[in-house]
Amino acid sequence: MTDTITISVDAMGGDNAPRAVIHGASLALRERKNTRFIFHGRQEQIAPLLDEFPELRPASTVRHCETVIAMDEKPSQALRKGKGTSSMWMAIQAVKDGEADVxxxxxxxxxxxxxxxxCLRPMKGISRPGIAAIWPTLRSDIIVLDMGATIGADAKQLVDYAILGSALARCLFDDDAPTVGLLNVGTEEVKGLDYIKEAGRVLTEASGSGFTYHGFVEGDDIGKGTVDVVVTEGFVGNIALKTAEGTARQVGSYLRSALKSNLMSRIGALFATSALNALRRKMDPRTVNGGVFMGLNGIVIKSHGGTDEIGYKSALSLSYEMARSRLIDKIGDTMQRFPIKVASEAPEAEPEANSA
Amino acid sequence: MTDTITISVDAMGGDNAPRAVIHGASLALRERKNTRFIFHGRQEQIAPLLDEFPELRPASTVRHCETVIAMDEKPSQALRKGKGTSSMWMAIQAVKDGEADVxxxxxxxxxxxxxxxxCLRPMKGISRPGIAAIWPTLRSDIIVLDMGATIGADAKQLVDYAILGSALARCLFDDDAPTVGLLNVGTEEVKGLDYIKEAGRVLTEASGSGFTYHGFVEGDDIGKGTVDVVVTEGFVGNIALKTAEGTARQVGSYLRSALKSNLMSRIGALFATSALNALRRKMDPRTVNGGVFMGLNGIVIKSHGGTDEIGYKSALSLSYEMARSRLIDKIGDTMQRFPIKVASEAPEAEPEANSA
Incomplete structure (x- = not known):
C-alpha cells in the first residue's frame, strides 16, 4: 500500500446512484486528495457525471459493467446473475486482485x-463474517457488531466478533486496549443463552490481548457508551440498531411538534436556531454512514442505500480511514495475540448461493 | 367482580418503597375512587404512611409480612425464601385466593x-408467560411483548404472545381487531429463524379471529407505531426496550446541551419553556409505567423499581384498567376463537426454582 488509497466503488448501488455516489466522491476527494477511485458501472451514466465534477476526473478510472443488482434481489439470485459481471461484484473483485485497498x-x-x-472468503480462523456499525453515543462513537451479516451465533462467533471489533476500534479510536462488552439482558441467572456466558468466560481469560473485557452490557449501555465495542448476535444487533433509529426519529418528531405548538415556542425556536441546527447535524444519520464488513480477506464498506452525496462522502471517508489504518493487518495481529482457540458449532461460512 | 376494583400491592417492592408506593396509591385513588388496596409488607413502616395519607385509610387493608425480597436476589432463592411469607408472594396469593382483582x-x-x-400457573394452552410493555409511538401507544419473561422462543410461543398481546390491545385501545406484527430483520431470505416464519404462517391463517395479522415488522416500526402489537422473543424484546430507553435519554441529553450551548439558545429555551415541559412530560418514562405479566391465571403488573409516586400512580392506574376491562376474560375469549393449535417444542413452564 502506497501513500495513495484506492477505493473501488460500486457506482450503481443505492437509490440515488450513480449521481449521489459520484457527487459524494468529489466531496470526499476535497478532504483526502490522495484518494483514487475505480468506479464500476454503466459508462454512459458515469461519464456525464464526471463532466459535471471535473476535479474528480484525474483521480478516477471507470470500468464499464452492464449488470446492476436490484435492491430487492435475493442474495442467491444476485450472486448467480452478478458474479463476474455486475458493478457490485467487480467492485469487490478489484480488492481481491490487489488493484484497490477497499x-x-x-x-x-x-x-x-x-x-x-x-469473492474474498473469510479470514483463516474466522467462521463467519460480521457487519460492524459505528454508533454515536453520549461518550463518543463506539462499535456495535454484528448488525445482521449472520443470523444466529455461537460462543466462537461472539469471540470472533470481539476480536474483529476491537481491531476496528484500534483503527478508529487510536486506543490500544479498547473495552469490549457482550450484550445481554443483564441478569446473572439467564436461561437459554449459554453461548453468551461461554463467550464471556473465554473473553475474561483472554482480556488484555488487544482489548479489555468489560463483561455483560445491557441495551441502554449502547447509548451511554459504556464500552468501545458491543458484541452481539446479528438478529439482535439489527433489531437494536433499527429500534434506536426509530426512537431517535420519534423523539426528533416530538421535538419539532413541541416547538411548533404555540407562538412562544416558535419564537423560542427562532432564538435557538443555531443550537437546534447543531443538534440536527449531530443526529443526522448521514454523518455516520457505513457498515464495515469484518472477517473477510479484504475490506468492504456498505453505505446506506437511501443516502445522498453527504452520506456517500462519509462512507467514502470511512473507507479511506479503514484502508489507511491497515484494518486487515490489525485484525491479523489481534488474532495472533489471542491466547485461546474456541471451536465453533457452525460449519465454515458458505456463500448464500450454495446454501439457499 | 363488582364495581369496586381491589388491587393487591407489594408495598415493599422497589427502591423507594414503601413511601413511593403508598403515596402513589393515594394519587391513584383520587382519580379512581372505587379502588380498594390490600398492602402487603411491614406494618410498622406502612402504618405511619397511612397516617400521612389519611384519605387512603378507608380504602386500605394492611397485611403484615416480615419477609422482603431484595432487588438482587436470584429468582430461585427468592422463591425458596419468600414463598408463603414475603410481601411479594402474598400480594400474588391474594389474586389467587380471589380477594383481589390484580x-x-x-x-x-x-x-x-x-x-x-x-402461584398462579400458566393458563391452559399457554406454554410460557410473557411480559408486555406499553410503548409510546408516533401514532399512539402500542404493545410489545415479550420483554424478557422467557429467553428463547418457538413458533408456538410467538403465536401465544400474539393471542395475549391482542387481548391486551383490545382492553387498552377498545379496538376489536388490533393489528399484530412479528419482529424480524425484514428480509425474506432469513436463515436460522424458521420459528418466526412458522409463526407468521400460523398467524396469516388465523388472522381475523380477534386480531389482524400485518406481517413482519422491523425495529424502526416500533417507534413508528406500524402495528398495535409487536411480537418478539424475550431476549430481543428486552434489548429493544433498553436500547430505545438509552436512545431517548441520549437524544434528550443532546437537546439539553444544545439549548445551553449559547446565550441565544438559552433565551430561546426560556420562550419555549411550556413546549419543552410538554415534551419532557411526553418523554417521561413514569407516565407509561408497568409491564403486564401475560398468560397466567391472574393479572400481575410489574412497576419500574426505581420510580417514584408518579410512576406508581401510573402502574396502579394500569392495574385498575386491566382488571376493569377483564383482561383475563378477553384472553380466554381470544384463545377460544383462535382456529389453529400449534405444538410447542418447549415443555410446559416450570417455575425457576425447579429448574435452577
Missing amino acids: AISGGNTGALMAMATF | AISGGNTGALMAMATF
Missing part, C-alpha cells in the same frame, strides 16, 4: 455480503 | 415472574 457499495446488503464472502 | 409489585422482576408463575 470496496464500497450502497446496494443490497444481503447481495453485497454474499458476493463479498464468496 | 397484583402489583415494583420488586425484583425475575423473582416476581417466578412467584407469579408458581
